[in-house]
Amino acid sequence: MVIDVITIFPKMFAPVIEESIIKRAQNKGLVKINIHDLRDHSLDKKHKKIDDVSYGGGGMLFKPEPLFAAVESILGYRAYPEKKVDKAKRIILLGPRGKTLDQKTIGRFLNYERLVLISARYEGADERVGKYLAEEEISIGDYILSGGELAAMVLIDSLARLIPGVVSDRESVKNESFENNLLDFPHWTRPENFRGLKVPRILLSGDHAKIKEWRKKKAWEATKKYRPDLLNADDR
Numbered sequence: 001m002v003i004d005v006i007t008i009f010p011k012m013f014a015p016v017i018e019e020s021i022i023k024r025a026q027n028k029g030l031v032k033i034n035i036h037d038l039r040d041h042s043l044d045k046k047h048k049k050i051d052d053v054s055y056g057g058g059g060m061l062f063k064p065e066p067l068f069a070a071v072e073s074i075l076g077y078r079a080y081p082e083k084k085v086d087k088a089k090r091i092i093l094l095g096p097r098g099k100t101l102d103q104k105t106i107g108r109f110l111n112y113e114r115l116v117l118i119s120a121r122y123e124g125a126d127e128r129v130g131k132y133l134a135e136e137e138i139s140i141g142d143y144i145l146s147g148g149e150l151a152a153m154v155l156i157d158s159l160a161r162l163i164p165g166v167v168s169d170r171e172s173v174k175n176e177s178f179e180n181n182l183l184d185f186p187h188w189t190r191p192e193n194f195r196g197l198k199v200p201r202i203l204l205s206g207d208h209a210k211i212k213e214w215r216k217k218k219a220w221e222a223t224k225k226y227r228p229d230l231l232n233a234d235d236r
């Protein structure tokens with residue numbers, strides 16, 4: 001999978017994509033992340049300006065030309081008007097009015113060969129970007145970030161760990177919260193007894209079938225307690 005990010009702050013991504021799981025995934029060739037500086041696509045070659053005032057007043061906006069040019073140079077085809085629809089690729093604008101990101105959506109993104117993520121700043125991007133360039137808009141929650149970079153990183157991180165081979169323990173990924181609409185079951189580690197607080201005996205029993213059954217029950221109980229909205233109405 002290839003993920004392209006368009007931003008005016010390319011350096012923000014280094015700590016996330018050059019460390020830990022995502023770094024290893026890139027080294028193994030499982031994912032390739034390209035960070036593109038929007039300013040390289042400015043029509044204004046001298047000052048590299050990419051923003052302008054909002055018609056009607058109210059702050060600065062990302063201009064459409066550099067964003068269309070950046071996406072077109074990444075994908076190698078024109079995005080508008082004679083838009084080529086390539087089902088293997090998806091152009092995503094990060095923004096608060098988009099669909100809120102969840103595990104199901106992340107799973108859907110896994111089906112694309114290439115994602116182009118657009119991070120805006122200031123008041124956001126000119127409306128023509130959301131309407132005629134991006135194929136969908138994604139929000140990471142009902143709050144306002146200063147820019148789309150952190151949202152893009154959240155998307156990249158949660159997507160990368162679903163790519164087969166990225167996380168070594170596939171079983172643990174399958175049991176993670178929100179897979180199958182359940183929260184994860186609770187976990188304990190050593191010591192067995194911490195200040196009188198003991199690890200449940202069943203986990204020390206060595207009976208894997210029973211542990212599996214018990215964990216299933218605990219996942220269900222945790223979901224019912226913390227996130228009943230994830231369960232079917234009849235199960236709540």
Ligand SMILES: C[S@@+](CC[C@H](N)C(=O)[O-])C[C@H]1O[C@@H](n2cnc3c(N)ncnc32)[C@H](O)[C@@H]1O
Binds near residue numbers: 097118121122146
């Ligand atoms: C300061 S925000 C613009 C907010 C916009 N004027 C509004 O009120 O909806 C600048 C940029 O940050 C990104 N952003 C802000 N909040 C976000 C969120 N919850 N999810 C995804 N991206 C977000 C978007 O790219 C947005 O264009």
